[in-house]
Amino acid sequence: MSLVRSYRRDIFQRLAPHFPEGRTPPCLHPGLVWEAARPTMLDPVRVADLARSLATAGFMPPLEHVTLDESALPDWCRWGADQLLADVQRTSGTGDADFSTPDMTEGIAHLESAREILRRVWPEAALETDLLIRVIVYVQGGAFRSATLRPTFGALYLGTTSVESPAAAFEALLHETGHHALYLRNHFEPYVTNGDVMVSHPLRPDPRPVAGAVHAAHVLARMAYGLTRWAAEPTAPSEAAERRDGALHRLRGTIEALEPVAAWTDGGRQYFDDLLKWEKELTAGHPG
Incomplete structure (x- = not known):
């Protein structure tokens, strides 16, 4: 805060x-x-x-839900969608002409369900989401899943696969809020001194800057931890445990990609040591 x-x-x-x-x-x-x-x-x-x-919205106003077909679509939202579409076309070669607008009635219901689950199983993370996220922008197109853009801090861009179930939405909230939280921290204190060096990691197999790999490790740790807490509930769906195991596997791969390459600042080294400890504790609890 x-x-x-x-x-x-x-x-x-x-x-x-x-x-x-x-x-x-x-x-x-x-x-x-x-x-x-x-x-x-x-x-x-x-x-x-x-x-x-x-002016009268309050410190944590209600979450806004936006789709790209709205007649008064804000310029910042259209700019963000254009940036993401260009990235999808560049990395996946889908040739999509544009994002389309899905019917998000069910997706929004899944997202709101995920927010309630997060409040129950990890209230601190739910508060972080409430503090950082103002708008959810729903889009559909090609390989796009979800994204955060620093110039539109406070907005999550979610594809249909990211809200196809409560578990998918739960994971997406932890993932994209994690990007926001790390952007916020790094605005005041950088964690690496060679952030532009390229490296591949399990979230983005095409070579990406080390700074992006740090983000990948951060969000995967959040996903694994949150899903672990939810999966421990007797009524949790099997999808929660499956997504937890996937996040843990990708977290280990991202850490292995970072360890020989990243040049940490003092604050970054402490951050990474804490992340390593967290990953080992999570993996020890779920070695499979």
Whole structure:
């Protein structure tokens, strides 16, 4: 919460001249983060309108659900979708012309079910999600599953496979909120000094920067831990344990990819040592 307040203050210092008098938003929003990230193209009218709409929202307003067919789709949302589509086309070669908009009635129900399960089995992670995530953007296309973009911090982009069941949605929340949490930490303290060096890891087999592999290890550890807590419940579906085992296997592979390559800062070394300890404890409890 302290880091959220500091990051919010940093973003709002850049936008304050454009806030209407007496209308400083109480919370961050991906639309505001996006505007602050592009100072030469910032739209003062858009910033003022969003500030007015958020002024009475409270520190943790209700989660927004957005699909790409909405008539008044925010520019930040369309920009994010375009970035993700380009990445899908570049890495998978699907040739998709565009994302399509699925019927998300069932998917949203699965997501809300996952949020309730997370509150029950890991309330600290649920609070973290409430603090960091303002908007869920639902898209469908090719190999796309889920994503977080730093310039639209506060938004999760989820594909249909990420909300096809409560267990899938549970995993996606832990995964993408984990990216947000690590982006927030690294905004104030870097963990590696060679983040641009390329390495392959189980989440993204195409070579990606070491900084991305650190993110992969972070989110996989969160997924494995959260799914372990849920799978321990007698009523948990078998899918929770299956996803736990998959996350643990990929976590071990990501750690093995990082260990010979990553150059850690002092804070990063402590972080990685803690992650290694966590992984060993989780694996000892579920060696299969």
